[in-house]
Amino acid sequence: MLRAVIGRDLRLAMRRQADIVAAMFFFIIVVSLFPLGVGPEPDQLRRMAPGVLWVAALLATMLSLPRLFADDHRDGTLEQLALAPQPLGLIVLGKVIAHWLVAGLPLVILAPVLGIQFDLSRDALAVLTVSLLIGTPALSGIGAIGAALTLGVRGGGVLLSLLVLPLYIPVLIFGAGAVDATVSGLGPQAHLSLLGALALGGVFFAPWPTAAALRVALE
Amino acid sequence: MTDRVINWFKYASPQTFYPLAGKLIPWFWALAALFGIAGLAIGFLIAPTDAQQGEGYRIIFLHVPASWMSMFIYLVMAFWAGIGLAFNIRLSGMMASALAPTGALFAFLSLWTGALWGKPMWGTWWVWDARLTSELILLFLYIGFIALQAAIDDPRRADKAGAILALVGVVNIPIIYFSVKWWNTLHQGASVSLTKAPSMAAMMLWGMLLCALACWMYSIAIALMRVRTIMLERERHTDWVRELLDEKG
Numbered sequence: 001m002l003r004a005v006i007g008r009d010l011r012l013a014m015r016r017q018a019d020i021v022a023a024m025f026f027f028i029i030v031v032s033l034f035p036l037g038v039g040p041e042p043d044q045l046r047r048m049a050p051g052v053l054w055v056a057a058l059l060a061t062m063l064s065l066p067r068l069f070a071d072d073h074r075d076g077t078l079e080q081l082a083l084a085p086q087p088l089g090l091i092v093l094g095k096v097i098a099h100w101l102v103a104g105l106p107l108v109i110l111a112p113v114l115g116i117q118f119d120l121s122r123d124a125l126a127v128l129t130v131s132l133l134i135g136t137p138a139l140s141g142i143g144a145i146g147a148a149l150t151l152g153v154r155g156g157g158v159l160l161s162l163l164v165l166p167l168y169i170p171v172l173i174f175g176a177g178a179v180d181a182t183v184s185g186l187g188p189q190a191h192l193s194l195l196g197a198l199a200l201g202g203v204f205f206a207p208w209p210t211a212a213a214l215r216v217a218l219e
Numbered sequence: 220m221t222d223r224v225i226n227w228f229k230y231a232s233p234q235t236f237y238p239l240a241g242k243l244i245p246w247f248w249a250l251a252a253l254f255g256i257a258g259l260a261i262g263f264l265i266a267p268t269d270a271q272q273g274e275g276y277r278i279i280f281l282h283v284p285a286s287w288m289s290m291f292i293y294l295v296m297a298f299w300a301g302i303g304l305a306f307n308i309r310l311s312g313m314m315a316s317a318l319a320p321t322g323a324l325f326a327f328l329s330l331w332t333g334a335l336w337g338k339p340m341w342g343t344w345w346v347w348d349a350r351l352t353s354e355l356i357l358l359f360l361y362i363g364f365i366a367l368q369a370a371i372d373d374p375r376r377a378d379k380a381g382a383i384l385a386l387v388g389v390v391n392i393p394i395i396y397f398s399v400k401w402w403n404t405l406h407q408g409a410s411v412s413l414t415k416a417p418s419m420a421a422m423m424l425w426g427m428l429l430c431a432l433a434c435w436m437y438s439i440a441i442a443l444m445r446v447r448t449i450m451l452e453r454e455r456h457t458d459w460v461r462e463l464l465d466e467k468g
């Protein structure tokens with residue numbers, strides 16, 4: 001069941017590659033704006049890089065969240081999924097995993113390339129990639145709650161960011177903190193462990209409130 | 220037999236709760252004024268000047284109660300929201316949405332008074348310290364809750380969606396409360412705790428507790444006033460509201 005949902009969502013996303021590419025370019029553009037805005041001194045850029053890349057990753061994830069349920073809601077698929085004998089939480093988990101593969105994983109792959117623009121050292125680049133790899137599933141999981149709550153609500157996009165971004169703050173702090181700790185010579189272990197805990201907790205628990213919110217939206 | 224059993228759910232219906240709330244509100248206002256005057260009098264006139272911080276410390280008589288209330292109201296709000304979600308009681312959802320603006324007010328006050336205190340003591344209005352940041356997140360959570368409820372037209376759906384958000388946000392409360400213990404940052408540790416003697420003079424403690432009580436009474440009074448308005452608005456199609464409005468003319 002899980003595999004069927006993931007496969008279906010991936011196939012749908014592949015038929016609409018423009019969406020994925022748009023979110024990736026959004027990520028690239030936001031990250032590139034910062035050196036233009038604050039000036040190109042390498043020292044300053046190196047210090048800012050973890051935060052900038054992480055904030056851009058949050059925003060890029062946000063951008064793709066509304067599509068998580070909106071299309072299925074519009075054509076009635078979501079109601080059929082809610083009626084399925086399998087628990088709705090499991091279906092949501094499948095959609096979250098598919099969302100991460102489509103929206104999170106590309107960011108992880110792009111991040112080291114963008115990190116080079118900020119003159120990050122090799123260790124810092126590695127930690128940045130690992131922290132994004134661990135952290136982005138949490139973003140997809142927590143974001144699903146917001147996407148479900150704002151489903152079919154007027155002004156949903158803005159509202160979604162208002163609801164989800166505060167909940168993203170811990171992920172941001174520990175994700176960017178891991179890279180900062182590497183740059184300043186402390187080990188990234190502690191931050192990465194906390195980030196891993198957040199990701200596991202987020203992906204494991206988020207499907208329940210998401211499923212509950214979907215049922216409210218479908219009433 | 221049935222009429223001898225206490226009906227625990229009597230006041231769970233807006234129709235019976237409305238007059239009860241109306242009767243209680245003046246009492247809570249009176250208590251709020253009483254505790255407020257007593258607390259401020261002790262705080263500003265009687266309590267001794269702090270040895271290290273001088274007169275500036277007196278802001279804690281508002282700051283600490285406001286911080287407590289901002290966290291506590293969120294818990295109460297989430298509690299009512301959870302009850303409403305689990306048992307489908309209309310009044311619980313109304314209570315939750317009535318509490319949210321007061322909670323947001325206290326979270327804002329807590330940040331504001333903290334900034335006023337921080338400027339003379341730390342030399343800065345704001346630091347990105349764990350407790351300040353998590354209190355700011357709490358304010359955002361309140362605003363998100365209010366915005367979500369405002370965006371959904373159907374009040375029943377708004378209640379349920381808000382309830383889910385409120386319950387998800389509860390995770391933040393222990394983080395705020397223990398942040399000064401977990402991360403050793405600029406904000407000092409708790410001055411009052413249940414397990415050991417408080418690290419302040421008795422008069423200061425009394426002033427603070429009285430102010431906290433005043434904030435409690437104020438919150439209850441204002442939440443009841445707001446819930447009465449919400450009840451009238453949502454139940455406007457029912458007979459009891461129509462009768463009530465007819466009586467008043």
